[in-house]
Structure formats: structure tokens, C-alpha cells
Amino acid sequence: MKLTIISFVLLFTFSFSFSQSYSNAESVEYDPLHDRWLVSNGNRIISDDGQGSLSFFGTGTTSYGLEVMGNTAFGIQGSNIVGFDLTTELQVTIATVSGASFLNGMTNDGVNTIYVTDFSQGKIHKIDFSNFASPVVTQIVANTQNTPNGILFDGDNNRLIYTSWNGNAQIKQVDLSNNQVSTIITTSLGSIDGIDDDAQGDFYVSSWSPDRITKYDSNFQNPETVTTPSLSNPADIGINQATGIMGIPMGSSVIFVDLGVLSVEEFNTNEFNFTVSPNPIDTTSKINVFNLNSESIKIELLSVSGKVVQTISNQIDLGNSSISLKNMNQASGIYFIRASNKLGVTTKKVIIK
Template identity: 30%
Template sequence: MKLLFTVIISLIISSNSFSQYSNPESVTYDPVGKNYYISNTLSQKIVKRDPSGTVTDFATVGSSIYGVTYYNGNIYVANGNRIRGYSIATGTQVFLDTVTGATFLNGIAIDSTTGILYASNFASGLNARIYKVNLNNGESNAWANLPRQPNGVYVDKARNRVLVCSWGANAVIMGVPISDSTSVSTLITTPYANLDGIKLDRNDHVYISVYSSTGSVVRYDINFSFPAFVVASGFSNPADIYVNRWTDTLVVPSANTNTVLFFPLSIPTNISQVNGVISDFKLNQNYPNPFNPETKISFSVFSKGVVNLSVYDISGKLISTLINSELNAGEYEYNFKSNGLPSGMYFYKLKSGNFTETKMMTLIK
């Protein structure tokens, strides 16, 4: 017996329009309104992206606008040495706290159970700190001193810690216990320079953006026991990424190209059994080809393992990672939708263990 998996995947590509994004820096999500909010360092604005993909201005903040996060009907943003909050309902400012001692607040993360916001001070030496801001009463204080210049932060409530990624060569991931901010530990020293955003998905995989002109997003296991897996690459300065745990979507703001890209992290499946035996790994030619607007990509997995299926443009630039997860042996069929892509030739590549195969497909509109 073999399994036939019918999988529907939509490739969601944001517009490159300068009027939409202007050095996008950080992303957050309102699960009630189902809107994304993106900070832009050049335009000094937060913009809103609705479920249809329409982008509109939400709030003008001013210079030094960086990390954003959602909490209790408001969008909070790091702004120099201040934390500002804006009402989703009205777009007006409803919160302002000047954080004493802070010089450059950058990454921010919220403990949604307490209303405590953690913000990195993007500095080295004695100023390498995490500040704590109570959104309920506006009180703030220096919370943790760090051995490396901090950037992205994430509240890992299940393990009672705040995760912090650092800037600089051989950047590290640090863990700070919520109950004891003096016990800072280095969880892993990475081979990468300049880590930016850090987020967890629903399966507790850790996603980290590597900020460079040839940047990438990598994934670690929750204990950092194994080397990182490259989820997606070819970005120009990927900044403070977001993982949407409601929709299983990785969101990557690419600062230098004024784009925000969306990648599915989980695959909805309909499973039926048919007769047959899987004898090897195999990537089949898509059908139909040429296609518009969608085509089927099928392949066989001989043994259980991590499978990566990605699409590239004719220059070899990554367009999207369609799947990057462990699959059982079986035959898979993907209905690939080309939403937002121009006509042209594209490559799709299948990788699993030592197996790699690439084929070409043509989109004609």
C-alpha cells in the first residue's frame, strides 16, 4: 500500500511597491481582526496589511521605529528610548513610557498573561540590557544585563524564560529565566553573524533571521541540540521575523527590498490509500506545464525524514519554501498556486537526506 497525499499550497508574495513598505523592520499580528502590522524605519510608520493583502497606513510614529507587538487591542512599538502603544480601533496613541537608561530599544516581546513587555537595548558593554515595561501601569526598569549586544527577543513562557539573540560575529542565543534575570546563560554559539528576529512555532521550533545582504532564516530545535536548518535564504537584510501561530505562517520583512514575504509552515492534507509500493525518491514533472494559474507537483518519499520543496526564479533566487518538515514514506501531490508571480520560467527543487532533484516549470499569463 502507498499513501497519496493531496496538498493544497498557496504561494503568497507581497508587492515590492515602495508605497507599501519602506525598510520594513518588524511584524506582529492581531488575531481578532486578522491583520498584520509592520513597522517601517524609513517612512517612520506602522502600516496595516489586511487579510486580502491590502496595505494601508496605521500610525506615524517618528524616527527610530523598530520592534512591534500586539497586546490586548493595541499595537506597541519600540521608538528610541520609548515604548508607544496605539489603539487598533482608532489608530491613536494610548500608551507612552520613556524607559530610563535605555538608548536604542529594538526587539520587543510580550508576556500576554501578565502584560509585561521585554525590550532589548541595542548596545554593547554595560548598556547591553533587557528592559521590562509593565503595560498595565507604565512602570519600567532595567531587567537583565547581558554579555553580548542583544537584538531579537521572545517570551518562551512554557519554559519560564526570555530568549535573546545577539548581534556581531558568531552570534549567540541567550536564555534569561523570568524568575531570575541574573542567571543569563548562552544556549548556543552560532556560526552566523548578526542575528535579528527570533520566534517559536506551535511545535516549538525556533526560527531566527540572519541579517545580511544574502540573509536567511534558520531553524533550531527547542534545546539547540542540533545544527540549524536553513528554512529560506536569498533575502536582503531579513529583519525581525514573525511566526503566526494561528495560521502557521512565517513572515519575513526584507529591509533592503521593501518587501514582506509570507511562507506556509504547515501543510493541510487530505489522505487516501491506493495500491502500490514506493521504491525510491522521485520528483515528477509538474502538470500541466506550461500552467496558469496553478499546477500539480508530485513526488515520492522513500523513507521517513525531513523533506524540503522549494521554488526558485530563473536566476536561482528563492521564491518560496513550500514545505520543510518531516514526512512519512508516501506519494505526495501539491496543487501549487502562482498568486502574485509574473510569467516566466521557475525551478522547483526537492531535497531529502542525500537526495536532490530539480525540475523546471513555466508560468504563462
């Protein structure tokens, strides 16, 4: 199957030299309660505001998979799954997976259940955290038929989807009605690490051979390469479905990409575009919008983490329009201006002085 190259826009790449820095960034999850990204980093969780400010999350040690479920962040400590309150950052629960060898990928059902892969033993375990004082651990797959890595709960189809680490790696599924394993697709990729989905039901996997993010449709057909610069061993990716922002951990760095911004060639089919000048923004700056279709355009200002901080215009109709930015009441820093309608979306980075 031919790979279609789609160009996505890199939001920002961060590397750090101070004490809270990435040295072994493995898994990234968005925390919607506090508008931040959490990253498992060797033996600590790091909180990343998406704008280059890092801090340690609590004092607990974690490695590999990381999951946010409700008001709790779950991480792996050896053969344990440990939960930390997102507000107090204190440990609130722990579950031991007896006999575990290498717990790696995690996912959750959004209610009270965590699923975790054992990479070395080829197993999948289910942990019911309905009662934090007494979580229940159940092995649901004794033989995954490969070395399971990233895993994703697909509630719409009552299944788990998991990736594998070998060459021509397979993506498999577990039917949660009977815990039976079957193959979805055999890929041309090697060493697939993470997997996540977006709000449209498309799936994304990260691989080390080649270093790539690959997008599949809801049926795991029509693979497309998400083009991002400087990927090196991309690990357990995470997607903020509300904004379409993907976090990609890569050991010594984490990068964020906007999955909603297509290439110029694809964008031109939507028949609208805009420019911002001058940029950095000052009292003379304007947005010039070119709308060649009948669909009205909405324009918003976003923080680097993808949060809408200001609606600039709710309706730009057919034709050319100019919007003054002299009354932007935002702190100095890096932002993104997003224009969208039913036909498409595009985002441009701006700096507010």
C-alpha cells in the same frame, strides 16, 4: 553540526511604488483580531493584508521592534514604548525607559508585560502595562554580555531568549525566576537579528551573515536552513502560529513563507500528493488526489494571509480521488489549496478567475 537543507514554499513577495510602500521594514507582527500583518517601517506602522494591499496604521511614529498584545500594538519611539489600540489605531499608552540608548527588540507575555532590549547598552527592560495610565518600567538585566537584538518570551520555560549581533553569535536566555543570564548555544552565524517560535515549539532566527533563516528544535539542536529566495538582511521576523506563515521584513520589502510545506523529497515520505488542473481555476478545474496511506486527507482553500476561507473536502480516503472545483464561490484572486493529514501537509498556489 551538519545543516540539513529543508525547502519551504514562498507564499508571495511584495514590493511597492505607491505612497504606502516599504522603505525601512524592520519588524513584522500578525494581528489576529483583524487578520492582517503590521510592519514597523522606519517611522510609521504599515498594515499589510498579505495580498499586496498596504495602508498606514494610525498616525503614530515607530521604529524597530513591534509587538501585538491583546488589543494593542506596541512600538518603539526613541526611548519610549507606545501602545496603539488595534481597532481605533489611536495611541492609548506610553512608557519611557529612562536612559535608554537604542531600544530594539521586543516581546510580550501575552497578558500585560512587554520586554525590550537596549542594543547599545546591553540591557533588558520589563514594562508592566497592567495600568495603561501608569505603566511600570523595571530593568531586569544590566549586562546581557553582548549586543542584544531580537528577543522572545518562552512561557513554557519561564525565560526570555535573545539573539546577539556579533560573529559566531550566541543565543542567550534570561531565567525569569531570578533574571540570571546564561548561554544556550554559540552559533556559526553572524549578526542575528530576529527570533520567533512556531506552534510545535521550534525556534527560528534571522541572520545577516549569511542571509538566512535558521530553524532549531525545542532544545536548540539540529539546525536546519529554511530556504527562501532573495533574502537580504532579514530583520525581526514574525510567525502566525495558527497558520505557520512567517513574515520576513527586509527594508524595502516583506515576504511571507509557509513553514508547513516541505520539499518534495520529504513530502513523498507522507505518501500523498495532489494536483490542480487547469490552474487558473475555472468551471472545468479539478483536484486530483493520490492517497497511498490509510490516513484521511482534509483539503482547504486559504487566503494569501493563511486564513481558511473554504473547506473543500473533510475526508479523502485511500486511493485516487477527483474533486470538481466548478462551485468555488470566492472572489477572483490568489489563493492556496492545502491538503493535510496526521502525516504531513502540502500547499499549492492557485488563481481563481
